[in-house]
Amino acid sequence: MVFRFLLTLAASMALASPAFSQESAQYRLDIHATWSLETHPFEYAPGAHFSRMRGATHNSRYTLFGDGRTASSGLQSVAERGRTDLLLLEMEDARERGRLGEIFDAPGIGVPGTMSATFTATEKYSLASFATMVAPSPDWFTGAASVPLFVDGKWVERVELTLWAWDAGTDSGTTWTADNAETQPRQSIRLLAAPNFLYPEGLRPVGTATMVQIEE
Numbered sequence: 001m002v003f004r005f006l007l008t009l010a011a012s013m014a015l016a017s018p019a020f021s022q023e024s025a026q027y028r029l030d031i032h033a034t035w036s037l038e039t040h041p042f043e044y045a046p047g048a049h050f051s052r053m054r055g056a057t058h059n060s061r062y063t064l065f066g067d068g069r070t071a072s073s074g075l076q077s078v079a080e081r082g083r084t085d086l087l088l089l090e091m092e093d094a095r096e097r098g099r100l101g102e103i104f105d106a107p108g109i110g111v112p113g114t115m116s117a118t119f120t121a122t123e124k125y126s127l128a129s130f131a132t133m134v135a136p137s138p139d140w141f142t143g144a145a146s147v148p149l150f151v152d153g154k155w156v157e158r159v160e161l162t163l164w165a166w167d168a169g170t171d172s173g174t175t176w177t178a179d180n181a182e183t184q185p186r187q188s189i190r191l192l193a194a195p196n197f198l199y200p201e202g203l204r205p206v207g208t209a210t211m212v213q214i215e216e
């Protein structure tokens with residue numbers, strides 16, 4: 001609570017004094033789901049959508065996901081069921097430990113489509129991550145992890161990201177609507193090279209995202 005108050009205080013100081021304006025930057029995140037039956041014709045995904053997105057600003061002591069890492073239970077819940085409540089608890093815990101700043105989210109969307117959110121990054125929490133389920137699926141998700149927004153003493157004005165499908169390594173299903181098949185032990189998170197995403201030219205992304213600095 002005190003911490004939240006301090007954050008609020010810091011935000012109002014930033015507004016009040018230009019001298020503080022460089023200590024934080026507000027960003028708009030736009031996630032463009034390009035995935036459709038036309039772009040990924042291998043099999044049909046009934047009711048294809050991106051689930052509710054959840055993200056956060058944080059420092060280098062927090063990692064939402066990464067190639068070769070093991071998924072947290074919160075990420076597993078996102079990837080398997082599109083639920084973000086457990087991930088929210090993990091993020092709140094990380095915030096208590098001083099690893100994470102602002103938490104943000106956006107409602108799910110049908111694909112193709114766009115979802116958006118705004119957030120404020122600070123010098124202390126200048127990395128941004130987010131995840132959403134590629135749904136329906138066994139444990140497939142997309143997102144970005146630890147995107148640096150404060151580089152060489154400056155706030156990055158615009159970041160463009162390619163969104164790949166990832167396998168959370170927690171369910172062994174291989175089709176969009178496979179029955180639940182828990183992977184024991186958990187495998188590591190990997191780029192998804194299933195036929196659903198692998199085409200002659202290589203892996204086909206499920207979308208793009210931009211983080212653009214906006215006026216506070």
Ligand SMILES: [Ca+2]
Nearest residue numbers: 139167169171
């Ligand atoms: Ca899997």
